C-alpha cells in the first residue's frame with residue numbers, strides 16, 4: 001500500500017518518516033509477490049526494522065521533550081509495533097506466501113498513525129504551535 005494524504009498528521013517531518021515507512025512496506029509487499037528468495041526478503045525486512053526503530057525513537061524523544069501526558073502509553077504501543085514487526089518476519093520466514101501478513105502489519109501501523117500519532121500531533125498544535133515551523137509574521 002502507498003502512503004496517502006489521509007494518513008497525514010500535519011507535522012511535516014513526521015509525515016515524511018511515515019511515507020518512508022510505507023515505501024519500505026511496499027518493497028516488502030513486492031518482494032513477497034515476486035516470491036523473492038528469503039535472503040532478499042530478509043534484507044527488505046531488516047531495512048524496515050531499522051527505519052522503524054529510528055522513527056519510533058524520534059517520536060519518543062519528541063514526546064519526552066514536550067512532556068506529552070500520554071507518552072508512556074504511546075511508547076507501549078511502539079513496543080507492540082516492534083513486537084509485531086518481529087512476528088511478521090518470523091511468519092514470513094515460515095510461509096511460502098505472506099501478502100496478507102504484510103497487509104495485517106500495515107493496518108496495525110496505519111491504526112497507530114491515525115490514533116496515537118494524531119493525538120500527540122493535536123497536543124503539539126494546541127500547546128506548541130511554534131514547533132510546527134509556522135513562523136509568526
Ligand SMILES: [Fe+2]
Pocket residue numbers: 018055059113117
Ligand atoms: Fe509514527
Ligand SMILES: [Fe+2]
Pocket residue numbers: 059074078112116117
Ligand atoms: Fe507513534
